[in-house]
Amino acid sequence: MTNQSREIPYKIYLEESEMPKQWYNVRADMKNKPAPLLNPATHKPMTAEELSQVFCEDLVKQELDNDNAYIDIPQEILDFYKMYRPSPLVRAYCLEKKLDTPAKIYYKFEGNNTSGSHKLNSAIAQAYYAKKQGLKGVTTETGAGQWGTALSMACAYLGLDCKVYMVKCSYEQKPFRREVMRTYGAAVTPSPSETTEIGRKILAEHPGTTGSLGCAISEAVEVATHTEGYRYVLGSVLNQVLLHQSVIGLETKAALDKYGITPDVIIGCAGGGSNLGGLISPFMGEKLRGEKDYRFIAVEPASCPSFTRGKFAYDFCDTGMVTPLQKMYTLGSGFIPSANHAGGLRYHGMSSVLSQLYHDGLMEAVSVEQTSVFEAAEMFARVEGILPAPESSHAIRVAIDEALKCKENNEEKTIVFGLTGTGYFDMVAYEKFNNGEMKDYIPTDEELEAGFAGIPRFEGNEF
């Protein structure tokens, strides 16, 4: 460790006065804009009016805004951010020492809030705009429960109703997540349920099904569009979500700038892309504007490899095929990762923004197997003292790999990665790993082809 690096504290916290007051919209600086959402019936771009039947008005504006680079964060959201932000940018001194690497490793830790992840950054924004529009409540789906918890917290704070459709197997296997949401006043329904038409239909066709994210989305959308004063909200994938999550990257950049640090490589896990997109946005902006260059690495599970093995095509956002079509890297809306896959990052598609950036060669992607992810997680937990979420640990794995390359090549690179959350509710997966019972799974080409077969084919959607 050089003297210079010694001056960097373990944790860099911004002052409240240094917190970002605007979100950054990377689309404004993209030469190739992300493709618009399409109406699945007409294959024409979705209008604001069409989208406003499902989403809040201000959020629709943000979803469609490819021009404004900076968007003011409303004071009420800034006040809420102050409850748990700024999040620390941590210098991983102990991990560096353990790896004996000349690399300098930093991580932006988003787990220091009760929802346990970065999801709260967008949850409060979406709840705020719903409240502003005079709505009574919002609906959403949740799988593992991070997003549902975040939205419950935001709604409790603003006094909004919150209806969460939770995938039935998660509802039963993760009762603690469910109870956190209930403690925040949310109504949590196992999906599929008897409360919706589509739920009843699915239950009739598949009695005993334990549900899926796609089915939960369909139920949440149905309730939102059929209930006066409700709209549907989503925790990832959408442009608006990446916009809100830019607060992660803006804080990271401000903290690095404060100490004159320029990262060489920035790494994040990618499920729907909300964390990665938020983390890299302001850095990507510099790259797009030709001001600086960085390497960006998206890390995804080998069992759900949207970027590395998917198709860049228009596809449905849900398995129920009720949503608009989105141009993205996709495994097909019917693709479901192997049951032995632990943790999140199970989404078949990917943010349009990130998909376009990847397609344009501005970003790299790698896939990693889960046992190697949990090995990295355990090493990290023991030396850095934070028990990471399985999702976040994908980024840890690749950050460690990059740091080891630096050791091999004796390069003093600066690596920044996003530590999106904590693993307190993922101990079943850790137990499997601790007992040596965790297996890896890489889908075969045939399995992927079966998924691709579900991607709609129409003129202009060649892939």
Next chain:
Amino acid sequence: MTNQSREIPYKIYLEESEMPKQWYNVRADMKNKPAPLLNPATHKPMTAEELSQVFCEDLVKQELDNDNAYIDIPQEILDFYKMYRPSPLVRAYCLEKKLDTPAKIYYKFEGNNTSGSHKLNSAIAQAYYAKKQGLKGVTTETGAGQWGTALSMACAYLGLDCKVYMVKCSYEQKPFRREVMRTYGAAVTPSPSETTEIGRKILAEHPGTTGSLGCAISEAVEVATHTEGYRYVLGSVLNQVLLHQSVIGLETKAALDKYGITPDVIIGCAGGGSNLGGLISPFMGEKLRGEKDYRFIAVEPASCPSFTRGKFAYDFCDTGMVTPLQKMYTLGSGFIPSANHAGGLRYHGMSSVLSQLYHDGLMEAVSVEQTSVFEAAEMFARVEGILPAPESSHAIRVAIDEALKCKENNEEKTIVFGLTGTGYFDMVAYEKFNNGEMKDYIPTDEELEAGFAGIPRFEGNEF
């Protein structure tokens, strides 16, 4: 909210350079020192030599040191502290607004680390001194699991073996806690077990027993004293633990001083006293030296009311009656709180230091019932965004009560309380509360008398 208070940020973080470099030993400023530990056979004060058979040498010195007010924190411990400290002192703006009180409320939040509580502050210290002594490992017991988790983390960091005896019912009911400890490399054994003489004896006498903290202590002590290179460590009650935990109070005081804030009342939950003692120590020092005056309030569960209904007497620290005798407020070492009591704070006794201070009228104590505690917890979670541990919520309850009194009397008092940890592993209790199934229980005088009957009677131990 006045303009003045607006200038106080939501979270006051100290700089790394402002972190305490010494622990503060409140015993040095006490006119009436806490009574010494007694050998249960001879009723004579335990010597350093006797104590060193069970505890690490440096820790024995700290245990017996009533004179030195400041003790240097070794650099290795300071480095570990930097991984998760300084902890934030939070201005509870949202809670104040919700209560519509003129009171200013602050809380010192110790839950932002993977062990989920303040216990890590002493765990790393005790593990460090064990390592320094050249020991191979340490043993301990854990009930709910916070202490065991903290010790596992500290031992993983230092490369020490860690054997945890976990009360069998917790081991079975809290598998996630157990897995966190295993992830940090600890060997976790459900107690009573076949691995110790006392465990085998208890199992033979009470087949099917689900264990108790007292039994787990006995097993951990037996293993420590019968295994070459091992010592026993304890997470609360002891003088040394209060010394280490003084880091909480020192940081709190430094943060308040930075903004020129003087608290009127300082509140903490009290089980064995580690958090409360650590939080109030430097403030109590000022009071003992006649420099300032503060109100201190210990909050305990009505179902385990050591301070408010216990006897001030010499008693055993464990139910197995193998430990030295300690002068403290006690319900008798055989006292076990009602099975419907949720969360920690189940200990029959109390820190000697706090017991003496309470006995001398320097501190107040109140007991609260658990449904009112969970009501406070839920209100706090919804407005402040942190899901508190049930233990911590005892302090929240009384902080709210004090703030409401301020409202009634239109007093602008400053209230500081200790938020010791998070409730992620306590969702079974929250579920009971959410379902309206939580009951209160106040032990009858007869039940308490039965506990008192177990307190040893000898000359000089009148109560």
